Amino acid sequence: MMSVRSELLERFLDAASRGDEQTLSLMLSQSRELLDRRGEQGWSALMLTARHGHYAAARVLLSSGCDTSVTNRSGQTARDVALFWGHRHIVRLLTSAPGHELRQLLPSRDAEEPDIHFNREILDRMSDKRSDGEWLAARRASPETVFLLFHALSPLVLSGAEEDEEIKLCKLRSAAVQELLTDSRTLEVFLGVEKQQEGDGMLAWFALSTEEDPTQLLKDKDPSSFFLQGAMPGLLRLSADDAGVVAQARSVLAWHSRYRFCPTCSSDTKVEEAGYKRTCLRAGCRSLQGVHNTCYPRVDPVVIMLVLHPDGKQCMLGRKKIFPPGMFSCLAGFVEPGETLEAAVRREVQEESGVQVGPVHYLSCQAWPMPSCLMIGCHCVAVTTDIKVDQNEIEEARWFTRQQVMDALVKDKRAVFIMPPKQAIAHYLLKHWIGCNANL
Ligand SMILES: NC(=O)C1=CN([C@@H]2O[C@H](COP(=O)(O)OP(=O)(O)OC[C@H]3O[C@@H](n4cnc5c(N)ncnc54)[C@H](O)[C@@H]3O)[C@@H](O)[C@H]2O)C=CC1
Ligand SMILES: [Mg+2]
Ligand SMILES: [Mg+2]
Ligand SMILES: [Mg+2]
Ligand SMILES: [Zn+2]
The missing domain is CATH 1.25.40.20 (Ankyrin repeat-containing domain)
Structure with missing residues (x-):
């Protein structure tokens, strides 16, 4: 049938x-x-x-x-x-x-992958070492090894940064975290080893997290260190190197905090593979047979798209109620099961703005650790132009001219809207369409 x-x-x-x-x-x-x-x-x-x-x-x-x-x-x-x-x-x-x-009308891709916030990888993840207990123990014990502390998914950072300065991660050494390492409540994630290194040693990085404030178990707590409050805008103020590491660590830790029990049978689980796997403790659980994606950290694909007007001179941006006043950004939405990226782009644009989309073109992507989205950035061209917004999600959506986008980019006094922050891929999609150089 x-x-x-x-x-x-x-x-x-x-x-x-x-x-x-x-x-x-x-x-x-x-x-x-x-x-x-x-x-x-x-x-x-x-x-x-x-x-x-x-x-x-x-x-x-x-x-x-x-x-x-x-x-x-x-x-x-x-x-x-x-x-x-x-x-x-x-x-x-x-x-x-x-x-x-x-x-x-679709702009072509840059020859090089853009260095968008959260995307930089300074660590080699060395996933083959995740199950090598002896090797991990040696790295853990090495005095040079870097430990990052997290509490409620926020990293420990150093204070002192002025309003417009980069916030720096507090990098602890082995000696400082001994008590945390031996505490059974500590969750540990092996992040990788530094790619760029002087000498021939291997400089490993770990993330540590506990439910209670982990600084209580620190030897010599730096009085100027504190946990970043909330994800936004703090995480956007990290340096590009630190942001990449935090994207990885925060997503994995968020998965642990949300998937404590086996999603298949709700039994207790144990952490394996240096923080990259949770295995069900109930003998006979279906998740123990074969490979089950429920045992591994999740990534949620989200399409984010700049919709171009068929006249080639305008693009559509929308605003959610939660956006800062005046800010407009690209439409976005979760990819649904059994859906291609192109279909997800067409469906989300249709749902949120009533506009029908024709050709879709992938440009580049961004890790977005709130908690573990992968933003898949596309340009697409509309085949209809009447906007009818879905009031549930979007407060307003409008066509903006190239000139208006350019004014917003350079923060000209004529600007009629505020751009999404430069750390967001939405900003890059807009800038790429305008074809600006990197100095803007
Ligand atoms: N980096 C950037 O420039 C931007 C990033 N984003 C991120 O993309 C995410 C998705 O965009 P939205 O417009 O909110 O998506 P959306 O348009 O699909 O609507 C969100 C709704 O979809 C449902 N949903 C379906 N699958 C879901 C899942 N796996 N997790 C959570 N909710 C799910 C929920 O009801 C939720 O309220 C946002 O949560 C945000 O973190 C959004 C815009 C810009
Ligand atoms: Mg949306
Ligand atoms: Mg939507
Ligand atoms: Mg959706
Ligand atoms: Zn189970």
């Missing part, structure tokens, strides 16, 4: 083969995700209209923002199919298709 979903798709593809534009439009208005899907033969609706020379039906698909670059199993696009079967009017239509033009 065919599932309802694939039956729907076969009906849609059949309408494309017959050139039945009414059915195509009707079905798309109910379920837009049919647009670029391929059937059992590997053909999309657009390819079928191209195969049979149905001009009007092909236009219906194109005006819905259909992706002209999709290929069948032989690697042919709809345009290739039309060319092969001699439907020249369709070839012409596809060559000048809006999808084709819209795609050109």
Whole structure:
């Protein structure tokens, strides 16, 4: 028996083969995700209209923002199919298709990966050492080893930083944390060894965390050290090197604090692999057979996108109620199970602004440890432009011109909105679209 979903798709593809534009439009208005899907033969609706020379039906698909670059199993696009079967009017239509033009509005990627806040990796994680007890014990005992302290997911930092200065992590040595290391309540996560090192020693880093204030167990507490209050904006003020380490440590610790019990059977668990695994203590638990992702730290993928107007001169930004006054940023949303990044971008934009999106282009990503998101940054082009915001999530969404974005970037007095902070990937998506140089 065919599932309802694939039956729907076969009906849609059949309408494309017959050139039945009414059915195509009707079905798309109910379920837009049919647009670029391929059937059992590997053909999309657009390819079928191209195969049979149905001009009007092909236009219906194109005006819905259909992706002209999709290929069948032989690697042919709809345009290739039309060319092969001699439907020249369709070839012409596809060559000048809006999808084709819209795609050109998408800025290309930088040759180098951008150095966005939280992304820098100064440590080699050495995951193969996580189960090597002897090696870990030696690193733990080494006087040079760096220990970071966390309490309620906040790192211990050094005071003294002025308002606009970087906040520094308090890096403790082995001798200071002896009591913490032997306390059974301490949670320990091995973070890795420094990549850039003088000499031939290995400089390892660990994160330590306890439920009660761990500084009570410190030998010689630095009176000027304190736990950062709240994630924002403190974590954004860390240096790029420290921010990368904290992104890793905070996400793993947040996972421990939220997944204390086995998600499969709710029994107690024990920590293994230097803080990277929790194993159920109940013999016979299903999570002990094979590999279960419930035993490992979680990462939640989130798409974040700058929606470009089909005129190429404007972009859409929205604001949540919790944003500081005047700030507008890119729309974002969690990727749902069984969804591609492109589909997630189209769905979230549609849900939050009512705007339909055509082509989507991945640009770059950012670790976002609140508590463990991976922000997947995209540009995309809208195929409709009327905004109708989802009041639950977004207070307001608007189209902004390039000039307005430029004014906001340089904090000109004419600026009509405030940019998201430069540490957020939303800022980078905007800046990349404007094509500014790094000095801005
Ligand atoms: N670095 C940056 O520039 C930005 C980062 N973000 C981050 O992206 C995250 C997601 O963006 P939203 O617009 O809030 O997502 P969203 O548009 O999917 O809406 C959030 C809602 O989705 C539901 N949801 C679905 N899956 C979830 C999951 N795995 N965890 C939590 N809630 C889930 C909840 O009901 C939640 O209230 C934010 O929590 C924020 O931390 C958001 C914007 C900018
Ligand atoms: Mg959202
Ligand atoms: Mg949403
Ligand atoms: Mg969502
Ligand atoms: Zn279990």
